[in-house]
Amino acid sequence: MSRNRSKFKTGSVEMVILFLLSKEDLYGYQLTNLIKKLSNGKFVLPESTLYPTLYKLLEKEYISDYEQSSTGRRTRTYYHLEELGFQYLNELIEDYTEITKGIHSILSVEKLED
Amino acid sequence: MNKTTSLKKSLYNYFNQIKSLFPFYSKKEKRFLKDFKESVLDYIEDNPNASIDDIILDFGDAPDIVYNYISSLSPEKLQEKLSLSSYIKRAIIVVMIFIFSTLIAYNIYLYDQNISSFSCPKCSKQNQLIHFND
Numbered sequence: 001m002s003r004n005r006s007k008f009k010t011g012s013v014e015m016v017i018l019f020l021l022s023k024e025d026l027y028g029y030q031l032t033n034l035i036k037k038l039s040n041g042k043f044v045l046p047e048s049t050l051y052p053t054l055y056k057l058l059e060k061e062y063i064s065d066y067e068q069s070s071t072g073r074r075t076r077t078y079y080h081l082e083e084l085g086f087q088y089l090n091e092l093i094e095d096y097t098e099i100t101k102g103i104h105s106i107l108s109v110e111k112l113e114d
Numbered sequence: 115m116n117k118t119t120s121l122k123k124s125l126y127n128y129f130n131q132i133k134s135l136f137p138f139y140s141k142k143e144k145r146f147l148k149d150f151k152e153s154v155l156d157y158i159e160d161n162p163n164a165s166i167d168d169i170i171l172d173f174g175d176a177p178d179i180v181y182n183y184i185s186s187l188s189p190e191k192l193q194e195k196l197s198l199s200s201y202i203k204r205a206i207i208v209v210m211i212f213i214f215s216t217l218i219a220y221n222i223y224l225y226d227q228n229i230s231s232f233s234c235p236k237c238s239k240q241n242q243l244i245h246f247n248d
Contacts, residue, residue, distance in 0.1 A: 010186075028149055029156035046174055047153045048182035051146050056188070071159070077149065 008099055013045065013053050015092040021063060021081040022089060028054070028077065054079060062088050124166035125154065131176040137184075138199035146183060 020026060020034055028050060035045045057063045062085030067075045081089070129151060136143050150173075157172060158164055173179065184192065 027152075027156075029153040032153070046179070046182055047150050048146075048174065048179040049186045051149050052183055052186035055142060055145070074152070074155065076152065 010053075011092055011095060013049065014057065015089065015096055016043070016045070017050070017053060017057070018062065018081060018085055018089040018092065021079055022086065025078045025080045027079070031079075057085065060084075060088075121158075121166060125169070128166065128170070128176065132179050135176055135180040138195045140195070140198075143183075150179070 016035060017031060020031060026034070028047060032045050032047060032050055035043055054063070054065075058065060058079075062082060064080050064082055065077050066080065067077055070076045129147065132150070133139065133143075133147060154169060154173060157169065161168065174182065187195070
């Protein structure tokens, strides 16, 4: 079993972030909003969890960041998925599929046998 | 006080509270606070009538934010940060003790000098002469 499979929660957050970044470059607030919107409000990722996860992904060079000026004097930090991150995303999706299969098979048990 | 000024003041307190709750404050936490502020400003742009209560409801209160942040760190990273923070605290305490004891020693030395100059005025005059000659 890979390390990610045992870190289901962390892996899921990373997977969702990387998946959205595989569609286009996004900034922090956009990411939290998209996650909330696309999950119909069922998955809310607070900024206090989002940013440390992004920093971790940046450190591992799965993503990169760049600044772009927005309204007024403000600048926004956009995140971009790198090739290494794309490979990692595929691993995460594979792990996620395996673990959800495992959970489904647990939940389909009707009676416990000795 | 108008609404914008009051919100600015509340936000200032909100961000300061978050900052003060971190058990460690390095470059990463500084960046987090900057990014977090940007997200709050984006939220205000989307919701111009938002109050501080709306912001706290959406982003969480300061202890929640710091708790989430720390929970998101890997155990290795957390251990590294905590040990570095305790090392810095210990180093500061050692430096403070050193400065404090040096000051006490210096004061004792000055006090002794004064006492000896009072008890032997001639010696002190001689000392002064020597200093002038130097």
